[in-house]
Amino acid sequence: MVYRQRKRNVLAGVSLALIILIIIGIISYRTIHKNQQEVSWQKQTYDNLESIKAFQANINGAETGSRGYVITGDSSYLFAFDKYKISNDSILAKLIDRTKNNQIEQASYKDLQQLSNKRFGRLALVQQTASKEGFKNAQYLINQGIGKRLMDSINIITNNIVAKERASLQSMEESSAKTARIVFFTIIAGTLISVGLIIAMFFLLVEQISRTQKSEQNIRKAKEAEEILSDKLLQQNTQLQEFAYIISHNLKAPVNNLNALLDMHLTKENPADREFVFQKIEAESRNLKSILNQLLEALKVKQNVNKRKEKISFEEVFFRVKELLSQQITELDARLNADFSKAPYINYPRPYLENIFLNLLSNALKHHQPGRKPTIKIETENEKGIIVLKIQDNGQGINLDKYGYRIFSLNKSPLENNNKESGISLFMTKTQVEALGGEIKAESEPGEGTTFIVYFNTSKS
Incomplete structure (x- = not known):
């Protein structure tokens, strides 16, 4: 009875966490849709202001x-x-058409259209009078002030329209900012609650497994008490909606596996079978712990986007990392060719840059082609103000069509027949680069090597 109650609590907790994540997704989708509408309205407002100016x-x-x-x-x-x-006829026709759903605003543009026609008509009359009756008569028409009164009326209407458009634009911008803040805090709160629920359910599972194991050991009197599984809990304060997806994607399968193994554990009657299943549960628990720790590292990176930047020499960082990898380089007789002449310096957090170099160079050494001396080419470029780092190797290479989606995935290797290898180094490299607004991509051919290209964003302070 107690077990069934705990199982129901676990399922309820996991379900609630997933429901919260789904709600967050719905809120995010609706907010994005609303923001798209507001952006469209803002664009129309800007277009209207430009049209009035023209x-x-x-x-x-x-x-x-x-x-x-x-x-x-x-x-x-x-x-x-x-x-x-x-x-002007074309501009006013477009403005009237744009405001067909706002009769009050459209009426202002129609008034402006009438005044414009009158003003151009008056100007044409003055020109005809000057041509046929002489410039003095034309000057007389000008001095009557009708044209000036028309222009004053036009200016009053255009000034009123501009003022209303700018007020509307300011209101939309304030509304967008307010909505963004509300959704941001909603995502943060929802994600933290979901993570808390998942961790709590994990504790319940661990507690139930421990109780069941102890009960079996007491009945058989054949085994010593097993250590109670303990995990350092992931305490996070996330600021990104993307992290909610990573959590739901990476923890859903292990939690489901633990639940299925627990059911299997209680249905087995043979002690050997139950011990085998328990070992599987232990392995899955360790896997879950590993995933949690990796996600925590990624979260720390995302939280430290304001890490202090400094002017760094690429060559200095390269030699430092090269020294750290000197044993591997010597063992493999690897050749490293570096050219930083096109972009020798970068304004960037030093720990991040050193980690990017370390991960990419160690990856190139690790996946060298057997029987081929590793050759790694490192260079920097400045592409229209964007600092680019390229690291090219002649290693095993990757079949991008088949395994490209794995390159920067957590716990997945892009190399064929190497599914057990963790992809944490490249995952963390991508996380660090993107946390500061940059981008990383890979170009590769099987048997010919791989080139990683990092586009640094140095504009953020």
């Missing part, structure tokens, strides 16, 4: 040209008049 420039240009013609009689001033008129 409208004002056109009408001012037309008025300047018309006055220049009246004053000087030079017809070249009228060259762009028709172009300004056509351009």
Whole structure:
């Protein structure tokens, strides 16, 4: 009865954790969708402001040209008049169409359209009068002030529209920032609760296994008391939605395996079979512990994105790491060729850069092609302000079409027939690079070697 109750508690806890993660995913999706709409509205607002700016420039240009013609009689001033008129007609037509779902805003643009037509009509009348009746009569029309009153009305409407558009833009930006903060803290809280539940359920499983084992040992009197499994709990304060996915993806299978093994353990009647299953449970528990520790390391990297940066010499870091790997380099008679002339320095956290060099160089040495002397080429480049590090080897190479998805995966090796090897070094390298806004990718051919390319983001302070 106690076991069944504990099992129900475990299943309820795991289910609740998964439900929380699903809810976080739904909230994130809805927020992203809402933000996309707000971005679209913001873009339209920016477009409207640019259109109003172009409208004002056109009408001012037309008025300047018309006055220049009246004053000087030079017809070249009228060259762009028709172009300004056509351009403004097009701008106002687009603005009216964009605001078809907002009748109040659309009414302002229709008023502006009417005033624009009147103003261009007045300018055309002045030009015709100057051409047919003389410039004095045209000057008389100008002095009547009708054109100025039209321009004053146009300026009032455009200023009101600009003010409303800017207020709307500010409101949308504030709303987006507020929504982002709410979702961020929701994701943090939900993730921490989910992790807490999963860890608590893990403790319940470990406790139940220990109790069952002790009971069997007491009945058979054949074995000494087994050590109670203990794990250092992962205490995390995550800031990224991506970490929630990593947790659900990497812990779901081990927890399910432990639950299945526990069921199997209680159904076996043969002591030898039960001992065999318990050994499997122990192995799965150690695997779960390893995954938790690796995720903790990744979390520490993500939390330390503001680690102090300093100006570092690539050559200095290279020689330091080369010294650390000197025994492997000597044993393999490896040749390392480094050229940092195109980008000798970088502003970056020193521990991260040293770890990136160490992981990539040790990976190249580790996966050398048997029977071939390892040759590793290290170079840096500056591609339009972006510092790029390339590490190329002539090792075993990787079938990217078949195993490319494993290269930076946790607990997976991209090499064929090497599934047991942990991929933690490349996983951590990718985590460190991306934590600071950079990118890492690989190019490889089986039997020809691999090139890792790191694009550093040095813009973050």
